[in-house]
Amino acid sequence: MSNSIQKKGGAASAVKMSILTLAIMNITAVVSLRGLPAEAEYGLSSIFYYIFAAIFFLIPVSIVAAELATGWPEKGGVFRWVGEAFGPRWGFVAIFLLWIESTIWFPTVLTFAAVSLAYTGPNQRWDQMLASTNVYTIVVVLMVYWAATLFTLRGIKSASKVAKWGGLAGTIIPGGLLIIFGAIYLLQGKPIQMPLGWGKMIPDFSQFSNLVLAASIFLFYAGMEMNAVHVKEVDNPSRNYPLAILISSLGTVAIFVLGTLAIGLIIPNKQINLVQSLLVSYDDFLRVFGMNWLIPVFGLALGFGVLGGVTVWVAGPSAGMAEVGRAGYLPLFFQKLNKHGIASRILIAQGLIVTLLAVMFVILPSVQAAYQILSQLTVTLYLIMYLLMFSAAIYLRYSQPNTPRPYKVPGGKFGMWIFGGCGLIGSVTAFILSFIPPGQISVGSPVLYMSILVGANLFFLAIPLVIYASRKPRWKTAEGAAEFTSFKSGKS
Numbered sequence: 001m002s003n004s005i006q007k008k009g010g011a012a013s014a015v016k017m018s019i020l021t022l023a024i025m026n027i028t029a030v031v032s033l034r035g036l037p038a039e040a041e042y043g044l045s046s047i048f049y050y051i052f053a054a055i056f057f058l059i060p061v062s063i064v065a066a067e068l069a070t071g072w073p074e075k076g077g078v079f080r081w082v083g084e085a086f087g088p089r090w091g092f093v094a095i096f097l098l099w100i101e102s103t104i105w106f107p108t109v110l111t112f113a114a115v116s117l118a119y120t121g122p123n124q125r126w127d128q129m130l131a132s133t134n135v136y137t138i139v140v141v142l143m144v145y146w147a148a149t150l151f152t153l154r155g156i157k158s159a160s161k162v163a164k165w166g167g168l169a170g171t172i173i174p175g176g177l178l179i180i181f182g183a184i185y186l187l188q189g190k191p192i193q194m195p196l197g198w199g200k201m202i203p204d205f206s207q208f209s210n211l212v213l214a215a216s217i218f219l220f221y222a223g224m225e226m227n228a229v230h231v232k233e234v235d236n237p238s239r240n241y242p243l244a245i246l247i248s249s250l251g252t253v254a255i256f257v258l259g260t261l262a263i264g265l266i267i268p269n270k271q272i273n274l275v276q277s278l279l280v281s282y283d284d285f286l287r288v289f290g291m292n293w294l295i296p297v298f299g300l301a302l303g304f305g306v307l308g309g310v311t312v313w314v315a316g317p318s319a320g321m322a323e324v325g326r327a328g329y330l331p332l333f334f335q336k337l338n339k340h341g342i343a344s345r346i347l348i349a350q351g352l353i354v355t356l357l358a359v360m361f362v363i364l365p366s367v368q369a370a371y372q373i374l375s376q377l378t379v380t381l382y383l384i385m386y387l388l389m390f391s392a393a394i395y396l397r398y399s400q401p402n403t404p405r406p407y408k409v410p411g412g413k414f415g416m417w418i419f420g421g422c423g424l425i426g427s428v429t430a431f432i433l434s435f436i437p438p439g440q441i442s443v444g445s446p447v448l449y450m451s452i453l454v455g456a457n458l459f460f461l462a463i464p465l466v467i468y469a470s471r472k473p474r475w476k477t478a479e480g481a482a483e484f485t486s487f488k489s490g491k492s
Contacts, residue, residue, distance in 0.1 A: 016235040019244045026062070026248035030223050031255050033175050033302070034112040037277035038375075039217060039256070040263040044200040047257055049217050054253050056426025058221040060419045061386065062245045063409050064393045065225035066237075067416075071396070071405040075484060078225075078389055079324050084487050085392035085399065089468050092329050096464035097385040099317040099350075101378055106313075106354050107141055108374045109306055114140035115279055116303035131279075141358050145310070149351050152314045153342055170305010174282070174298060175255055181285040182262025190288065194264035218430040219379045220256060224248075225389070237407045278302070318346045327484040328476030329468065335477065373449065376434045377456050383431045384461065390423040400488060 039046040068081040076083070076091070078098060083091025117140065118131035130136055186192070234240050263272070263281045266288075271277075282298045322343035325335045338344040357374060396403070397416050409416045435453050437446040 017233040019234070019240050019247065022234060022241070022244040023247040023251065026224055026244065027251050027255070030058075030221055030248075030252050031171060031175065032109075032220070033171060033178070033259060033278060034109060034306070035217075035220050036256070036260045036263055037272050037281075039260045040267070040277065041269060041272050042203065043194045043264050043269065044196065044261070045203040046260050046264075047201055048203055050253050050257050050260075053217045053221055053426065053430075054249055056422045057218050057386075057430070058224060058249055058252065059245060060390070060423030060426070061221070062224045062249070063242070063419050064390060064416075064423060066241055066407045067405050067409050068389070068393055068396075069225075070237075070407045071400075071403050072488070076324060077320065078385065079320075080487075081396075082388045082392045085395040086388070088329070088487070089465070090388060092324065092468050093461070093464045094385050094388045095320060095324050096467075097381050097460070099321045100353075100460050100463075101381040101385065102313055102317045103350050103353050104357060104374055104378045104381065106145055106310060107357050108378065109310060110141040110144055111137055112278075113144060113303045113306035113310075116299045116306065118279075118299070128280075138358050142355060145314075145354050146351060148310050148314050149347055153338060153344055153347060154340060165304075169301050170303070174301055174305070175259055178262050178281065178285075179255070179258040181282075181289070182258065182265050185262075185265055185285065185288065190266075192265055193268045194261070218426065219375075219382060221252070222382055222386075238410075241407055242410065314347065314350075318343050318350060321346055324484075325475075326477050328473075329471060331472075331475060332477075335475075373452060376453060380431055380434050380453065380457050381460060383427045383434075384457075386427045387424065387431070390420045390427065394420045403488060 039049060042049065072080050072084055074080050077095070079088075079091040079095040081091075082094040114137050115131040118127050118136070234244065262285075263277060266281055266284045267277055279299060279302070283295050286292055286294050286298070319342075321330070322335060322337065324330070325343075325346075334343070334345050334349070336343070336345055393409075394416055397413050409419050411418060435450055437449045
């Protein structure tokens with residue numbers, strides 16, 4: 001998850017963005033290293049899952065979002081796109097799901113940060129024990145999250161610098177080094193822990209539970225739609241935008257595949273831990289290469305990368321919710337901005353939800369179990385939003401065919417059905433699989449696991465519907481009404 005770069009000033013609009021620049025922005029927006037161990041459990045068959053998710057999700061999201069962003073560039077993003085098709089009720093549901101999904105994402109990504117910081121110690125065994133301690137995890141998650149919230153409440157002028165250096169130091173450089181380490185390890189003929197052979201690239205579909213962790217790969221590719229707003233800044237977008245998408249998709253898949261395989265080369269399948277294995281991989285590689293002294297450096301770098309991203313994302317979706325709220329969709333209490341222009345009360349509400357979810361690390365049998373449930377809940381809520389987005393794109397091709405679209409999905413209505421249909425099929429498949437308890441992780445009672453996920457999805461889906469049904473005329477402020485133009489569809 002990351003923020004897209006926005007234009008500053010009228011002169012910027014005349015500057016055309018190169019294909020390579022847009023491709024790099026897309027890769028930066030999507031790539032995160034923390035999920036690699038989840039797919040490393042599948043060995044060479046992870047390649048299949050990555051390519052499948054790219055074809056049925058990554059590319060469709062990028063192409064479809066570009067048409068929506070150019071056809072309906074007004075403020076609101078997914079709220080505007082879905083609202084034009086199905087009315088403001090479902091537009092509000094879409095923007096709310098994006099906000100709550102990012103809220104639930106915080107405990108999972110901060111768990112990774114806690115583990116990263118734990119691995120800055122001098123003793124690997126002690127570091128592993130600390131990283132797997134529930135109390136330590138909760139304390140770090142809450143301390144870091146609330147620190148980021150307090151920082152955001154004072155303004156976010158420095159957020160772009162934190163995101164830039166956090167992404168560089170905590171994702172791009174460590175990701176590249178992980179791939180290089182894996183290549184050197186392989187060329188030196190070191191013991192390989194991953195079964196090799198062409199046959200290993202085909203998943204074992206007889207084990208249905210093996211597909212569950214693979215469903216989370218769709219969230220790896222989430223976020224490409226944010227940079228769709230830049231399609232108008234690309235010269236000859238009909239040709240160059242798809243080319244940039246192709247380059248960024250290949251680059252993203254390459255980083256994920258090679259990084260995942262590097263982990264599988266050095267850590268036996270049965271020892272892979274969703275929370276710790278990325279750090280253990282760096283630890284093992286550096287010990288093999290005689291560079292033990294760098295282990296704390298990598299732990300700090302990865303932790304800094306996560307913290308930088310969290311600081312930015314604490315404010316981003318909340319700002320979107322506040323903008324939509326001022327158009328009459330949230331009570332006045334939550335519309336209030338502090339002197340720095342931050343939606344302070346939405347941030348506090350978000351923090352209370354994060355705190356509540358963090359307690360799951362104590363209730364469930366292991367940190368891995370809590371991490372898995374929260375990760376899957378993040379996936380399912382985000383996928384509901386994507387289902388609405390894909391459906392809206394297809395519907396708008398028929399309901400508003402004459403709306404100008406500087407960029408269109410190639411192939412006319414048939415092309416929209418191909419790309420939008422692939423996105424729908426992939427999203428539905430991943431959504432269903434996300435409710436099946438994984439066979440690789442002890443999550444306690446499977447019934448309890450599924451009940452928590454189903455109940456949580458229904459609960460968070462009901463909240464925006466109740467808020468929308470309860471809205472009052474006084475919720476719409478003059479400022480909000482001026483910021484949001486009426487829907488072209490005339491729906492209200």
